[in-house]
Amino acid sequence: MITLRKSGDRGHANHGWLDSYHTFSFANYYDPEHMGFRALRVINQDRVDGGAGFGTHGHRDMEIVSYVLEGGLDHRDSMGNGSTILPGDVQRMTAGTGVLHSEFNHSKTDPVRFLQIWIEPGRRGLQPGYEQKLFSRAEKLNQLREIVSPDGRDGSVTIHQDARIFAAILEAGQKVAHQLNENRYAWLQVVRGAIALNGLPLVEGDGAAIAAAGTLTVQASEESELLLFDLA
Template identity: 65%
Template sequence: MVRIRKASQRGHADHGWLNTYHTFSFADYYDPAHMGFRALRVINEDRVQPAMGFPTHPHRDMEIISYVLEGALEHRDSMDNGSTIRPGEVQQMTAGTGITHSEFNHSASEGLHFLQIWILPAHNGLTPGYQQKYFAPDEKRGCLRLIASPDGREGSVTIHQDAHLFASLLEKGERVSHSLHPGRHAWLQIVRGEVTLNGQQLAAGDGAAISDEPTVALEGLTSAELLLFDLA
């Protein structure tokens, strides 16, 4: 079964400095039919204006992944981490027992476009942690590149949940597939371009919940970028 969540159905807020779309309920957007999928709780597509950002704020008991598409995201946190995340880089934070952090676009001229992803951890009260890794475009082109996993295999960032996150860059006509083991589920998020999922067409911003399907078959209809979550 494939249930498509169209980009136009997402929650939306334009705060001037921040233009954001919520795949699942978040902040002032509440939809009891879309509270998340399995352990996946948040996918926000954020566009931040130059010289603006999120001031210091707290998190706890959440696995947070930032996936930058355009611009540069500057990060500071209470674990004394300070970094800049650019396209191709994946940032992972374990909020655990509690952290505070800030996220800013310090460019005076360029916008920042990124995905903010939250995954519920398998256990609460974890020790906070931070990782940042770069995945070159060639690693994702024409394949499903593992970028986050419970065991950090293949150079992926480690998350504290039975969830595996893959990224892919497809050209028109390129195909990739992913086998879902019995009892597993998947969420597909289209980042750019257009693809087919098991024959159904999706475009940028669209998502899809996938259950009781042995295979996730994807084909680029245009040059496209996507994220695929394999979930318990």
Template identity: 60%
Template sequence: MITIRKANDRGHANHGWLDSYHTFSFADYYDPTFMGFRDLRVINEDWVAAKQGFGKHPHRDMEIITYVLDGALEHRDSMGNSAVMRPGDVQRMTAGTGVTHSESNHSDRDPVHLLQIWILPDTKNLEPGYEQKAYLESEKRGKLRLIASYDGRDGSVTVHQDLNLYATILGNGEQVNLAVNGDRHVWVQVARGSIVLNGQRLNQGDAAAVSQEDVLDLTGEEDAEVLLFDLA
């Protein structure tokens, strides 16, 4: 079964410096039918204006993954980490017992475009942690690249949840397949471009909730970048 979540049906907030679309209920956007998917709680697609950003703020008991699509995002946190993320970078922050952090556009000219993802951890009150890795476009082009997993295998960042997160970049006609175990569920998020998923077209910002499917076939139409969350 595949249920499509259209981009235009997402929550939307434009604060001037921040233009944000919420796949699931977040902040002032509330939809009881879209509170999350399995242990996936938040997917926000954000555009942050030049030299603007999120000031220092706290989190706890959440796995936070940041995926930059365009531009440069500057990160600072109470664990002493400081980094500038660019396209291809993936960051995981375990909020655990509590962290504060800030995120801002590193550029004084161009916006930064990113996905911020929250995943419920399998254990509360974890020790806060941080990890960031870079993945080349060639690792994702026409193939599924594991970028986050419970055991950190194949060079992925480690998350404290039964999750396999894949990224792929597909040109027109390029195809990838994901075999799905019978008791697993998949959320497909189109970050840019368009694809055909098991015969159904998805455009930028569209998503699909997948259950009870043996195989997912993804074919690129316009140059597409897609995230696939394989969840228990």
């Protein structure tokens, strides 16, 4: 069974410097029908103006994954990490027992666009941690590249949950397939472009929950980018 979550039905908050779309309930947007999917708790599509960002704030007991689409995002945290996240980079921060961090647009003039993803960890009270890796366009072109996993397989970023994230950039007409096993669930998020999931059309910002085992086939009608979550 596939349940669509259309882009225009998401929560939306425009703070001037920040324009954010919420796939699931977040901050002042609350929808009891969309509190998350399995361990996937947050998918926010954020656009931050040049020179702006999120000042120092705290998190606990969450696996936070950042996926930059355009521009650069400067990260600083209480663990001593400091980096700029660029398109192709995947950053994972384990909040665990508690961490403070800030995120600011690397540019003073141009916007940064990124996805902020929260996944509930398998257990609470973890030691805070940080990881960042680059996955090139070539690694994702016309194929599903595993970028996040519970075991770090194939050089993926490691999270503390039985969840895997795959990324793909599909040229027009190209398609990929993923076998969803019994007792597994999937969420597909269209980052940009237009695709068909088992024949169902989706466009940028759309998501889909999949709750039945079988083969998932994604075909692009124009150059597109997507994330596929395989969840317990």
